[in-house]
Amino acid sequence: MLRRPWLPPGRWFVIGVPEFFLFVFLLLPFLILLKISFSHADAVGVGFEPLISWLEEGTLSIKLHFDAYLSVMQDDVYLLTYLSSVGYALLTTLLCLVIGYPFAYFLAQSFPTLRPVMLMLIMLPFWTPFLIRIYAWKNILDANGLLNQFLLWAGIVDEPLQLMFTKFSFMVGMVYGYIPFMILPLYSNLVKLDRRLLEAAADLGARPWQRFWLVTVPLSREGILAGSLLVFIPAVGEYVIPELLGGISILNIGRMMWNEFFINLDWQRAAAVTMLMVLIILFPIWLFNRYQMRLMEARR
Structure with a gap:
């Protein structure tokens, strides 16, 4: 009979x-949200009657209302x-990858003595509240902005450009807000790259761009996937950036949820x-976990 390994109290804690x-x-x-989604809605909000109840006959009653999902x-x-x-989340992920990969590489x-300083510069914006950092872009992109x-x-334009409340300002805010989540996983993967593989490829006659595309990129695939997930998942439901920089022309599920919760009270x-x-959101997570399992099986 197999016994579960004993763990000390500190490890349990x-x-x-x-x-x-x-x-x-x-x-x-x-x-709680799952329960509310299947509850009955009345004229002023959500009726919180129990979804599962016992009837007088001793039978179990389960009432699930699907009218919200159908609507x-x-x-x-x-x-x-x-x-x-x-x-928009996919575009944000792609732009963060295109901009962040060269920086992470x-x-x-770079010299090991410079890496801590550059890493600190990447994480420095996190010391400032996210709302203030996004709101600062309004002072940059506004008609009277910097x-x-x-x-x-400089004489480049004769009148102020309409930069605020456009797709441009929205994507600038999205890329600015999420690019550190792309750079850090890529860096942690690229810094462990075995340089001997690049030297072997060079000895076999591979050019620099071939060594990068055929050796560096495949070996950094895990960092690309991890960074893409860290950017894509929160970008799908982002609310602050489209509200402050996007304007009413941007269709975003985060703003839709806010309107339903606090304006429509539905x-x-x-x-x-x-x-x-x-x-x-669970679909790309499932794909990533499946890829990780296959990769672990291939390494055995």
Whole structure:
């Protein structure tokens, strides 16, 4: 008979605290939203009658209301909003990868004495609240902002450009806000790259761009996938950046959830919108875990 290995109390404490934190702040709110999404909505909000109850005959009654999910799926506005949010998140991920990969590569190849300073410069913006950093871009991109003032002073334009509340300002804020999440996983992967493989490729006649594309990029695939997930997942449901920089022309699921929760007070539909967004986010996570399992099996 197999016995479970005995763990000292200190190790149980170390394991239990994160598990308790995840249960209270992740699983429990998720279950509450799931319950609300299947609850009955009345004229003023959500009726919190129990979904599972015992009848007088001793039978178990389960009442699940799918009207919120049906209304969301039958409304083209929600479909367009989901597609728009996923599209913007993919574009943000691609731009962060294109901009962040050369920076991470340069950082990994730099002198070891310079790496801590450059890493600190990447993480320095995190010392400032996210809302203040995004709001600062309004002072840069506004009609009377720093960028337009510089363009007018340099004689490049004759009148201020409309930069705020456009797709341009929205994507600038998204890339600025999430590019550190791309750089750090890439750096941690590239800094462990075995230089002997590049030297072997050079001895076999590979040119610099061939060594980069055929050796460096495949070996940094895990960093690319990890960074892409860290950018894509929060970018799908982002609310602050489209609200401050995007304007009403940007269809975003985060703003849709806010409107349903706090303006329309339709908690049932808002919870259903949230659950569907969670399903969208779980799909790339499942693909990444599947890739990781295959990679681990290949290394055995």
